[in-house]
Amino acid sequence: xxxxxxxxxxxxxxxxxxxxxxxxxxxxxxxxxxxNIGWYCSDRICEKGKAEKLALIWESSKGEEKRYTFxxxxxxxxxxxxxxxxxxxxxxxxVCLFMDKIPELYMGFLGVLKLGAIAQPLxxxxxxxxxxxxxxxxxxxxxxxxKKHLPKVRNILEKMPYLKYIIVVDDDGxxxxxxxxxxxxxxxxxxIEKFDCFPSTAETKSVLHYxxxxxxxxKGAQHVHYSLISQYITAKYxxxxxxxxxxxxxxxxGWVTGTSYxxxxxxxxxxxxxxxxxxxxxxxxxKFAEKNKVTVWYSAPTAIRSLMKEGxxxxxxxxxxxxxxxxxxxxxxxxxxxxxxxxxFGMMFHDTFWQTETGSIMVSNYPGMKIKPGSMGKPFPGxxxxxxxxxxxxxxxxxxxxxxxxxxxxxxxxxxxxxNNEEIYKSKFKNGxxxxxxxxxxxxxxYYWFVGRDDDVxxxxxxxxxxxxxxxxxxEHPAVAESAVVGKPDPVNMEVVKAFIALKPGYDQNKMLxxxxxxxxRKKLSALAMPQEIEFVDSLPKTRSGKIMRRVLRAxxxxxxxxxxxxxxxxx
Amino acid sequence: MAVTKDTILEYVRNExxxxxxxxxxxxxxxxxxxxxxxxxxxxxxxxxxxTKYNVSIPDAxxxxxxxxxxxxxxxxxxxxxxx
Numbered sequence: 001x002x003x004x005x006x007x008x009x010x011x012x013x014x015x016x017x018x019x020x021x022x023x024x025x026x027x028x029x030x031x032x033x034x035x036n037i038g039w040y041c042s043d044r045i046c047e048k049g050k051a052e053k054l055a056l057i058w059e060s061s062k063g064e065e066k067r068y069t070f071x072x073x074x075x076x077x078x079x080x081x082x083x084x085x086x087x088x089x090x091x092x093x094x095v096c097l098f099m100d101k102i103p104e105l106y107m108g109f110l111g112v113l114k115l116g117a118i119a120q121p122l123x124x125x126x127x128x129x130x131x132x133x134x135x136x137x138x139x140x141x142x143x144x145x146x147k148k149h150l151p152k153v154r155n156i157l158e159k160m161p162y163l164k165y166i167i168v169v170d171d172d173g174x175x176x177x178x179x180x181x182x183x184x185x186x187x188x189x190x191x192i193e194k195f196d197c198f199p200s201t202a203e204t205k206s207v208l209h210y211x212x213x214x215x216x217x218x219k220g221a222q223h224v225h226y227s228l229i230s231q232y233i234t235a236k237y238x239x240x241x242x243x244x245x246x247x248x249x250x251x252x253x254g255w256v257t258g259t260s261y262x263x264x265x266x267x268x269x270x271x272x273x274x275x276x277x278x279x280x281x282x283x284x285x286x287k288f289a290e291k292n293k294v295t296v297w298y299s300a301p302t303a304i305r306s307l308m309k310e311g312x313x314x315x316x317x318x319x320x321x322x323x324x325x326x327x328x329x330x331x332x333x334x335x336x337x338x339x340x341x342x343x344x345f346g347m348m349f350h351d352t353f354w355q356t357e358t359g360s361i362m363v364s365n366y367p368g369m370k371i372k373p374g375s376m377g378k379p380f381p382g383x384x385x386x387x388x389x390x391x392x393x394x395x396x397x398x399x400x401x402x403x404x405x406x407x408x409x410x411x412x413x414x415x416x417x418x419x420n421n422e423e424i425y426k427s428k429f430k431n432g433x434x435x436x437x438x439x440x441x442x443x444x445x446x447y448y449w450f451v452g453r454d455d456d457v458x459x460x461x462x463x464x465x466x467x468x469x470x471x472x473x474x475x476e477h478p479a480v481a482e483s484a485v486v487g488k489p490d491p492v493n494m495e496v497v498k499a500f501i502a503l504k505p506g507y508d509q510n511k512m513l514x515x516x517x518x519x520x521x522r523k524k525l526s527a528l529a530m531p532q533e534i535e536f537v538d539s540l541p542k543t544r545s546g547k548i549m550r551r552v553l554r555a556x557x558x559x560x561x562x563x564x565x566x567x568x569x570x571x572x
Numbered sequence: 573m574a575v576t577k578d579t580i581l582e583y584v585r586n587e588x589x590x591x592x593x594x595x596x597x598x599x600x601x602x603x604x605x606x607x608x609x610x611x612x613x614x615x616x617x618x619x620x621x622x623t624k625y626n627v628s629i630p631d632a633x634x635x636x637x638x639x640x641x642x643x644x645x646x647x648x649x650x651x652x653x654x655x
Contacts, residue, residue, distance in 0.1 A: 061602065061605060061606050061607050062606075100607065125610060148590070148593050148595065149590070150592065151590040151591050151592035151593060152590055154592070155591075277607060278605055278607070279602070279604045279605040279606060279607045279609075279610065279611075279636070280604070280605075280611055280636060281604065281605050281636045281637055281640070283637075284605050306611075460612075461611075461612075511619065511622070511623040512623055514619065515616060515619045515620055515623060518615070518616045518619065519587055519616055522612075522613060522616060527610050527612035527613040528612055530612060530613070530615070530616060532612070532615045
């Protein structure tokens with residue numbers, strides 16, 4: 001597609017003049033007004049004269065296609081909000097969305113927000129235990145799911161007395177639903193023309209995304225409706241969404257990218273998007289982009305590297321001339337992948353950096369700005385960023401020195417708390433900065449260069465996985481005496497989960513046991529958490545106080561210096 | 573060990589479908605592109621095949637396409653010398 005002027009005319013100019021008021025003005029929002037994301041993404045777009053414009057083109061793995069206009073979106077989200085209300089779901093209740101990437105997931109998300117309830121999206125590949133951990137923490141009132149995932153909910157139902165409503169969105173009546181289970185079919189349910197959206201204001205809770213940490217259980221990052229101000233304008237400036245675009249965000253709404261930019265950012269801008277739940281193969285993805293004439297593509301480094309493995313020839317078999325802007329998120333995009341995308345697509349992928357907690361893009365490469373392959377880019381205008389000295393937490397003024405990426409906590413979409421965990425939330429701030437937990441350096445021209453995490457959290461294919469949760473699951477296997485989990489470098493996924501396991505007496509290490517343990521974790525937690533490699537050891541390195549020293553194992557995997565091991569109790 | 577389609581099919585059904593998930597899986601059902609086995613779970617399927625048939629499948633051969641159906645897996649195993 002011929003290049004067209006980007007929404008952000010000049011990064012340097014924008015930095016000088018930008019204010020969040022630009023976003024508020026475009027959204028016709030004034031401080032103190034009602035702000036409901038569900039309304040902004042559907043009703044408002046219709047009021048702007050785009051009721052018949054396509055909002056969603058959806059294609060299933062079986063080739064079935066469905067299309068929805070913004071008016072369909074308005075009516076269906078009204079209908080879902082009304083259905084939940086009539087069922088007994090109230091404002092502030094947590095409603096979990098536990099579905100594959102089907103239209104009901106996208107519509108349900110907005111329906112929950114219209115009602116004033118809190119949307120709690122969870123990745124549908126989670127196993128029962130991962131699901132229980134997150135529903136238990138949030139004392140979730142309702143869950144919307146599909147028949148195929150119903151067994152995972154039923155498995156743990158007895159442990160969830162607070163879960164009152166299990167809404168099955170694809171029930172065909174072939175099997176009887178049980179107590180607390182309800183059927184909802186958005187195609188046949190009478191459409192609700194008018195629904196009074198909950199009059200939420202800036203600080204009304206909206207989305208609860210669970211994210212993993214080094215220790216303890218996953219934490220619920222609580223967002224509010226005011227996040228829209230950040231998500232709208234970053235989608236417009238960074239992803240460069242424009243009136244006639246067809247946008248494809250490959251992220252699953254179980255993760256924050258899939259909601260901030262897979263639902264809110266795109267639809268608040270009134271832009272058409274396409275979605276598929278087809279599994280990844282290079283050919284499938286190229287066919288989908290070609291068929292739908294995708295113009296803006298927001299994907300992840302793991303996917304890009306997987307495409308790269310298939311080579312440029314695989315790209316050239318397809319007509320992808322509609323593409324005009326490519327962006328990436330989830331983990332650092334390596335320079336090779338950026339350069340390859342220029343060769344393969346005639347344009348570079350623009351790396352973006354942000355987190356569940358930030359709610360919107362913080363550091364990025366922008367349309368029209370020079371890309372330094374391998375760099376994270378520069379802070380979004382309106383964001384005050386720095387790197388902090390790892391010991392003093394003071395900003396580092398010298399260029400090229402590694403520190404922790406930090407932001408002044410004054411942008412609209414920053415989380416307001418962790419659900420039930422104010423203490424950990426407070427620990428994310430120091431000296432007036434929000435601490436990202438990621439390390440980087442800044443070069444002479446102000447570009448950020450990612451170095452790594454500052455903790456033991458594993459970033460696998462752009463998803464953060466906490467070692468503690470996996471270690472806890474491993475200990476439930478009858479053969480496992482103790483375990484430690486670290487990230488191992490991987491050319492495609494950046495990191496994969498590796499487990500070091502000491503077996504109980506009477507168990508012998510062998511491949512079948514390795515497979516059994518892998519599957520045990522996969523079913524309990526998720527495939528992401530499943531160790532891709534298991535190393536059986538006699539014992540694990542521990543401090544004299546008995547704490548497992550993951551960093552020793554991690555350093556070994558990464559070929560790094562082990563550092564201070566004066567507290568090490570035993571030899572490895 | 574001789575390769576039987578049914579052994580692999582049974583393994584896929586047992587391991588990758590939840591109890592109560594009554595989706596039909598046959599020899600040519602798309603496993604990866606059909607969303608039954610995701611790219612992470614492919615590793616456990618690979619370990620199963622390697623262990624069961626005493627073969628080492630190079631990463632370059634363990635592609636989503638090669639694992640996309642039981643039929644494709646049989647072709648791959650034959651290529652690896654497993655009859």
